[in-house]
Amino acid sequence: MTDMVKLMAGHGYVLTFSLLFAEAIGLPFPAAIALVAAGAAVASHVLWGPSILLIAVAALLMGDTVQFWLGRYMGWLLLGFLCRVSINPETCILRSAESFYKRGKITLVIAKFIPGVNTMAAPLAGSMKMRFWQFLRLDFAGATLYATTYLTVGYLARDFLAAILRGFHAAGETMEAVVVTALVAYSVYRVVQYRKNRMYRVVPRVQVEELARRLASEDSSRVLIVDVRSHGYYDSGSSRIKNSIRIEPNNLEEEIKNLSKDKDIYLYCT
Amino acid sequence: MLREKGFNTFVIVGGLTAWRKAGEPLESVPQNDLVKLPTFS
Numbered sequence: 001m002t003d004m005v006k007l008m009a010g011h012g013y014v015l016t017f018s019l020l021f022a023e024a025i026g027l028p029f030p031a032a033i034a035l036v037a038a039g040a041a042v043a044s045h046v047l048w049g050p051s052i053l054l055i056a057v058a059a060l061l062m063g064d065t066v067q068f069w070l071g072r073y074m075g076w077l078l079l080g081f082l083c084r085v086s087i088n089p090e091t092c093i094l095r096s097a098e099s100f101y102k103r104g105k106i107t108l109v110i111a112k113f114i115p116g117v118n119t120m121a122a123p124l125a126g127s128m129k130m131r132f133w134q135f136l137r138l139d140f141a142g143a144t145l146y147a148t149t150y151l152t153v154g155y156l157a158r159d160f161l162a163a164i165l166r167g168f169h170a171a172g173e174t175m176e177a178v179v180v181t182a183l184v185a186y187s188v189y190r191v192v193q194y195r196k197n198r199m200y201r202v203v204p205r206v207q208v209e210e211l212a213r214r215l216a217s218e219d220s221s222r223v224l225i226v227d228v229r230s231h232g233y234y235d236s237g238s239s240r241i242k243n244s245i246r247i248e249p250n251n252l253e254e255e256i257k258n259l260s261k262d263k264d265i266y267l268y269c270t
Numbered sequence: 271m272l273r274e275k276g277f278n279t280f281v282i283v284g285g286l287t288a289w290r291k292a293g294e295p296l297e298s299v300p301q302n303d304l305v306k307l308p309t310f311s
Contacts, residue, residue: 266282268289
């Protein structure tokens with residue numbers, strides 16, 4: 001606890017701002033823990049409560065504003081990126097948008113407490129054309145509620161936190177072993193995935209010119225061009241290869257029922 | 271997966287970008303295929 005208090009005394013304001021801003025722009029940083037630590041530092045008279053609250057809210061608002069405008073101008077591209085870890089990115093985007101729309105703008109006020117929604121809320125608001133000042137008002141309420149809650153938890157639980165930190169020191173070696181094991185397991189998993197995915201390299205690749213020649217020949221009736229883009233359809237004015245059809249790559253089991261094995265299938269994305 | 275199911279499948283090198291650069295014909299995505307986000311405005 002003493003180490004943490006010293007750290008907070010030296011860099012508390014900068015550290016809190018940086019961690020909260022980083023988390024608000026979508027990086028995996030522990031903003032809630034930073035706020036709890038800052039709350040404990042306030043209780044220890046190392047930081048001044050109103051200042052740290054102001055800094056926390058400012059950091060969250062700035063990060064969320066960046067996400068809002070990125071969402072406005074990058075739309076589906078950004079949302080697809082944020083949903084990339086989902087099994088079905090398109091479903092992730094659509095469900096998040098529907099949920100956001102149905103629950104109304106109040107979602108922005110509570111979003112920071114909900115993992116996942118936290119990262120999506122600001123870019124969704126931007127993509128869904130929410131007025132900026134309205135967004136700012138709601139986000140200010142959300143940021144203030146979030147920062148106040150965790151600062152208060154840290155303030156009230158200072159002694160409890162000290163006990164936990166002592167426990168962490170005692171369990172340090174065990175934690176190191178757990179972390180090393182997790183890293184090794186992750187590395188093995190990546191290697192297995194890499195070897196598994198190598199089989200996709202055997203799919204023949206054709207140049208545009210070669211396909212264009214075939215389309216111009218009498219053999220063109222045996223050609224089926226398939227668009228497998230995930231997000232390309234969602235921007236108005238999107239175009240695709242003439243006479244191609246779309247297949248939803250995340251719903252392949254169902255989609256292939258409509259395909260004929262008599263045709264050669266040419267897949268493309270962006 | 272398509273190949274596993276017996277479909278003769280190829281991948282177009284460079285995708286839509288290469289197709290467009292080569293000046294090959296395009297068409298607009300049909301309205302039925304467009305999925306739009308709800309908007310607050």
